[in-house]
Amino acid sequence: MSADLSMARSRAALLRALREGLDSRGYLEVETPIAVPVAGQEPHLRPFETRFTPDAPAPPGGIGSARRLHLHTSPEYAMKRLLARGFGRIWQIARVFRDGEVSRSHNPEFTLLEFYAAPGSATTIMADLEQLVCDAARSLRGTPTAPAREGHGRGAKGPPLDLAPPFERLTCSEAFQRHAGFDPLPLDAEAFAQASRTIGVRPSAGASWDDIFTQVLIERVEPSLGLSRPTYLTEYPASQAALARLGPSAPRVAERFELYAGGLELANGFTELTDASEQRLRLEAEQRARARSGHEVFPLDDRFLDALGGMSAAGGVAVGIDRLLMLLTGAKDIADVLSFPAVEEYPHARRT
Numbered sequence: 001m002s003a004d005l006s007m008a009r010s011r012a013a014l015l016r017a018l019r020e021g022l023d024s025r026g027y028l029e030v031e032t033p034i035a036v037p038v039a040g041q042e043p044h045l046r047p048f049e050t051r052f053t054p055d056a057p058a059p060p061g062g063i064g065s066a067r068r069l070h071l072h073t074s075p076e077y078a079m080k081r082l083l084a085r086g087f088g089r090i091w092q093i094a095r096v097f098r099d100g101e102v103s104r105s106h107n108p109e110f111t112l113l114e115f116y117a118a119p120g121s122a123t124t125i126m127a128d129l130e131q132l133v134c135d136a137a138r139s140l141r142g143t144p145t146a147p148a149r150e151g152h153g154r155g156a157k158g159p160p161l162d163l164a165p166p167f168e169r170l171t172c173s174e175a176f177q178r179h180a181g182f183d184p185l186p187l188d189a190e191a192f193a194q195a196s197r198t199i200g201v202r203p204s205a206g207a208s209w210d211d212i213f214t215q216v217l218i219e220r221v222e223p224s225l226g227l228s229r230p231t232y233l234t235e236y237p238a239s240q241a242a243l244a245r246l247g248p249s250a251p252r253v254a255e256r257f258e259l260y261a262g263g264l265e266l267a268n269g270f271t272e273l274t275d276a277s278e279q280r281l282r283l284e285a286e287q288r289a290r291a292r293s294g295h296e297v298f299p300l301d302d303r304f305l306d307a308l309g310g311m312s313a314a315g316g317v318a319v320g321i322d323r324l325l326m327l328l329t330g331a332k333d334i335a336d337v338l339s340f341p342a343v344e345e346y347p348h349a350r351r352t
Helices: 005-024 076-084 122-141 172-179 189-198 209-224 276-292 302-308 321-329
Strands: 049-052 067-071 089-097 109-117 168-171 231-237 253-261 264-271 315-320
Touching (some): 005 122, 076 089, 076 109, 109 122, 109 321, 122 264, 122 315, 122 321, 172 209, 172 231, 189 209, 276 302, 315 321
Parallel strands (some): 168 231
Antiparallel strands (some): 049 067, 089 109, 109 315, 231 253
C-alpha cells in the first residue's frame, strides 16, 4: 500500500524537476511558518490544532504567554504577505495539514506546491503551470505523457494522456452545459435544484446554490474532465472564489481556475484579490458559512488583510504534489505514493 523505493525515487525526481523549472523561470524559493496563529476560513476545511507554551511564565496576555496555534492548511496567507513586501515571483513546497481528509485522493498531511507571480494573473500562472507539468513528465517518463487511468468515465484503459501545452480551457458554464446539460449561472437555487434532479443529482432539501453547484460538479462534471489531456476549468461563480479577483467584464464570475487530468483535481489558482475591504467582506461571508455548517469560526487574519493594500496585481496556484505524482506514475491511490500514509499510520482512519 505505501510507496516503495521506486516510488520514492520518482517523488525525488518530480520535486527536482519542479524546482529546476521554477528556478529557471525566475521564481524564488521561500519558507513560511507551519504553525500559525490564525487558521483559514474555508468552510469545508478543519485545521489541526496545536499550542505554543513558553518556558518562562508571562503576565496574562503578555508577550510570551501561551497561545493556541494551528498547523496551516496552506501557506497562502503568508506568501501573499511576502508579495506585499516586494517579493515578485515566489514558490514553496510545503507540508500542509487538513484534519479528517482520508480517501483515495486525500491524506490529512500532504505536500503542496504554491507559486505566485507579481505582476501577474491567472493567465500567467496557467502558462507556467502547464509547462512545469509537461517538463516534469519528460523528466520522469522521457515523454510528455501520463499513463491512462482506468475508470473516470472512460471504461477500459485508453491511450496515454497528452500533457503537451496548451491544455484545454473550459469555463464553468461551458463545462456544465457539456456534461450536465445546463448552465447554472442564470438559475436561482430552486431552479438549479430542479435542473439537477432531471439529471439524477438529488440535492438535500434546503441546499444552498453553492452546495448544489458543488454536488453537480462532483457527480456530473469532474468525472469527465481531463481524460485525454489536462483541462483548466475557469470562470468560477463569484461565490466559489473567496480569494480571487472578479472578472472585469463579467463580475458574476471570478478569475479562478482548477486543473484536472486523468480524473484527478491537481491544482487551484486565481488572479489574486488585492482589495482589502472586499476581501474582508468575503472572509466574513465564509465565517458565516462555517457557522451554518457547524464548524468552528476563526478570527480574521488582520496581518494578511493589512498586507493586501501593498500587493500589486498577482496570480497564484496551489498544486497537489502527491496527486501529480499519482498522475505521472499511474498510481490509483494516494497511499501508493506516500511512505507513511494515514491509512497505515492511523489505525482508526476511515476513508470517505
